[in-house]
Amino acid sequence: MTIGGYAGKILRVNLTDGSWSTEKTSEELIRRFLGGRGFCAKMLYDELEPDVDPLGPENKVVIAPGPMTGLFLPSSGKVHMASKSPATGGYGDSNMGGHFGAEIKYAGYDAVVIEGAAKRPCYLVVEDDRVELRDASTWWGKGSFETEKELKQRLGEEFQIATIGPAGENVVRYACITHDFGRQAGRTGVGCVWGAKKLKAIAVRGTRSVPLADVRGALRKGRQMFEACFSKPGFKEWTPYGTAGVTDWINEIGAFPTKNFWTGYFEHYKNINGQALRERILVTDKGCFACPTPCGKYSRVREAQRCCYVEGPEYETIAMVGGNCLLDRIEDIAYANYLMDDLGIDTISGGNVIAFALECFEKGLITEEEAGRKLAFGDLDSVLYLARKIAYREGIGRILADGVKAAAERIGGGSERFAIHVKGLEWSGYESRYAPAMMLAYMTADIGAHHNRAWAITHDVAVGRDAIEGKAAKVIELQHIRPLFDTLGLCRLPWVEIGFELEHYAEMFPLVTGLDYTWEDLLLISERIWNVVRCFNVRHIPGFGRSWDYPPARFYEEPVPTGPAKGKLISRETLDRLLDDYYALRGWDKNGIPTPDKLRQLGLEELAADLQRRKA
Amino acid sequence: MQVTLRFHGHAIEYVPGGQETLTVDVPAGQTLRQILTTIGIQPQLFAAVVVGGHRRDLEYVPEPGDEVMLLSPAAGG
Numbered sequence: 001m002t003i004g005g006y007a008g009k010i011l012r013v014n015l016t017d018g019s020w021s022t023e024k025t026s027e028e029l030i031r032r033f034l035g036g037r038g039f040c041a042k043m044l045y046d047e048l049e050p051d052v053d054p055l056g057p058e059n060k061v062v063i064a065p066g067p068m069t070g071l072f073l074p075s076s077g078k079v080h081m082a083s084k085s086p087a088t089g090g091y092g093d094s095n096m097g098g099h100f101g102a103e104i105k106y107a108g109y110d111a112v113v114i115e116g117a118a119k120r121p122c123y124l125v126v127e128d129d130r131v132e133l134r135d136a137s138t139w140w141g142k143g144s145f146e147t148e149k150e151l152k153q154r155l156g157e158e159f160q161i162a163t164i165g166p167a168g169e170n171v172v173r174y175a176c177i178t179h180d181f182g183r184q185a186g187r188t189g190v191g192c193v194w195g196a197k198k199l200k201a202i203a204v205r206g207t208r209s210v211p212l213a214d215v216r217g218a219l220r221k222g223r224q225m226f227e228a229c230f231s232k233p234g235f236k237e238w239t240p241y242g243t244a245g246v247t248d249w250i251n252e253i254g255a256f257p258t259k260n261f262w263t264g265y266f267e268h269y270k271n272i273n274g275q276a277l278r279e280r281i282l283v284t285d286k287g288c289f290a291c292p293t294p295c296g297k298y299s300r301v302r303e304a305q306r307c308c309y310v311e312g313p314e315y316e317t318i319a320m321v322g323g324n325c326l327l328d329r330i331e332d333i334a335y336a337n338y339l340m341d342d343l344g345i346d347t348i349s350g351g352n353v354i355a356f357a358l359e360c361f362e363k364g365l366i367t368e369e370e371a372g373r374k375l376a377f378g379d380l381d382s383v384l385y386l387a388r389k390i391a392y393r394e395g396i397g398r399i400l401a402d403g404v405k406a407a408a409e410r411i412g413g414g415s416e417r418f419a420i421h422v423k424g425l426e427w428s429g430y431e432s433r434y435a436p437a438m439m440l441a442y443m444t445a446d447i448g449a450h451h452n453r454a455w456a457i458t459h460d461v462a463v464g465r466d467a468i469e470g471k472a473a474k475v476i477e478l479q480h481i482r483p484l485f486d487t488l489g490l491c492r493l494p495w496v497e498i499g500f501e502l503e504h505y506a507e508m509f510p511l512v513t514g515l516d517y518t519w520e521d522l523l524l525i526s527e528r529i530w531n532v533v534r535c536f537n538v539r540h541i542p543g544f545g546r547s548w549d550y551p552p553a554r555f556y557e558e559p560v561p562t563g564p565a566k567g568k569l570i571s572r573e574t575l576d577r578l579l580d581d582y583y584a585l586r587g588w589d590k591n592g593i594p595t596p597d598k599l600r601q602l603g604l605e606e607l608a609a610d611l612q613r614r615k616a
Numbered sequence: 617m618q619v620t621l622r623f624h625g626h627a628i629e630y631v632p633g634g635q636e637t638l639t640v641d642v643p644a645g646q647t648l649r650q651i652l653t654t655i656g657i658q659p660q661l662f663a664a665v666v667v668g669g670h671r672r673d674l675e676y677v678p679e680p681g682d683e684v685m686l687l688s689p690a691a692g693g
């Protein structure tokens with residue numbers, strides 16, 4: 001049987017010797033792991049030995065759209081990129097919008113796997129069956145924007161391009177990949193792995209179609225889904241502000257990361273919110289492939305020495321570069337956003353690390369001599385200066401480029417208390433001392449402290465922010481629903497933003513694939529993938545277990561000093577209770593390791609046997 | 617007087633019965649915050665209020681027959 005929604009092939013490119021090959025997309029892989037994030041997790045689990053150095057040639061990058069990527073249905077432009085993470089040493093991945101994923105499908109591939117490492121800078125060109133590695137010396141050292149623009153000029157507008165900036169080249173452990181002049185695969189340092197492999201860019205163009213199980217049915221359903229999106233009354237209200245629109249609410253509930261997560265409220269937030277963006281710098285809305293609800297905001301800053309166009313800032317950048325570094329003008333945040341995108345630094349980790357450095361300076365743990373100048377919160381020049389130092393690994397940037405966890409280990413002086421991360425991945429834009437479900441979501445997110453696996457903060461507000469009961473169950477429910485979108489190759493924001501019903505996707509799935517999977521079946525696959533990633537971390541990180549799931553001491557020792565969450569903190573006992581509940585519900589042991597029974601129940605016999613072997 | 621509340625986004629699951637629309641009888645002069653609290657919905661759950669195409673907040677006092685749109689906070693990647 002041909003399963004619809006798949007291009008049918010996986011492309012493998014070896015950068016060491018320049019060879020490439022294709023293989024049939026395995027039906028078993030499809031049936032058990034669907035695509036996108038599922039392919040990434042299982043392929044990396046199977047193909048990477050535990051001692052693989054994230055920056056070595058044995059590490060691989062899997063780039064996988066999902067079965068619904070590139071199809072006629074809302075927001076179907078997502079692609080997943082994964083590797084062993086240089087930020088955490090465990091499984092790392094990031095999801096990206098734009099048009100890149102759809103183009104990979106049209107070129108005929110369900111995944112592209114990058115292996116080996118080149119001796120000289122190169123870029124990969126894929127045009128249907130034509131696969132070519134070319135010399136990228138011309139662009140090595142150049143920013144993401146210039147590289148993308150010049151590659152478009154050289155290859156043609158129809159090519160979709162993803163590239164790294166100088167940060168990736170200089171193996172900054174949280175370097176990102178940029179595409180479409182502002183869409184990023186930002187987290188866990190996938191861009192760093194590209195840089196270590198001397199891969200500057202990938203350019204893809206495809207002219208093929210993707211077979212579907214029921215073409216007419218899928219078209220009819222796709223049209224209905226677009227109409228349903230457009231008719232949602234929240235539709236018109238969401239689009240003007242995009243994710244920046246949530247800035248007010250996050251401040252009002254006291255969860256806005258401010259001054260390196262010192263507090264959860266920034267008094268100048270109205271100067272950096274969605275309205276400020278819209279009134280002062282917005283040029284136009286910008287969306288990904290097939291998106292009816294574009295959250296992208298294309299902006300322009302017109303200030304002396306700081307003129308730029310930039311896609312953003314979206315909420316995470318407003319939070320991490322704005323509130324967290326105390327930048328109180330939307331123009332300043334937009335400019336820092338532009339610089340970090342061009343340098344190829346993830347603005348979440350970048351904002352987090354820079355805020356950490358500013359606090360270290362304030363506390364005298366980094367001296368003026370070490371920093372190379374005076375540094376201060378609220379000072380745009382300090383932020384820009386540190387971003388450049390990090391991207392080029394110069395001076396203090398050499399330490400900061402390894403991430404906040406490693407930097408705290410080097411700097412010492414108790415700085416690990418306010419190095420805000422889990423598992424080595426920098427915390428993103430929600431201060432969670434007064435939001436236990438959100439706190440647990442960060443603690444247990446499979447890649448480290450990232451918000452998008454379970455955005456549980458609404459749940460905290462709805463059912464009581466001091467309550468603990470039921471929080472673990474909610475986090476798990478979300479950890480299965482949300483990453484499922486990454487597996488199918490879709491954007492989840494229409495569901496989050498305007499309440500687009502999940503039933504639509506459940507109805508679409510069999511029309512696309514011909515597989516009679518129910519929504520519950522899909523959620524079970526999502527749980528399976530979650531457990532594969534946990535097992536990957538057990539396999540790759542020495543001593544991995546419960547102790548890797550705790551937040552930094554700031555969150556359980558320092559009460560929030562100001563704002564609506566003033567006086568709140570989450571005790572160590574509460575953290576333990578949350579983890580106990582979570583592990584029990586997941587069928588993991590007290591150390592947070594999946595039990596053999598649980599793995600077998602999920603159809604992961606081979607992983608159960610593998611973990612048993614390792615224990616013995 | 618009657619006021620129609622229309623909820624949008626993922627926070628609908630916390631509206632009693634998961635309903636998108638609720639028409640409620642309320643005494644005149646109550647703020648939206650008071651109305652929501654009375655019917656058992658945490659007012660802070662909604663990030664924006666729109667009435668007749670205009671942005672309002674939770675201190676807005678609805679007029680008879682108003683249709684009030686309540687939007688879930690949206691971000692979360």
Ligand code: SF4
Nearest residue numbers: 287288291295491493
């Ligand atoms: S909502 Fe935003 S991230 Fe999602 S598809 Fe649309 S533009 Fe892309």
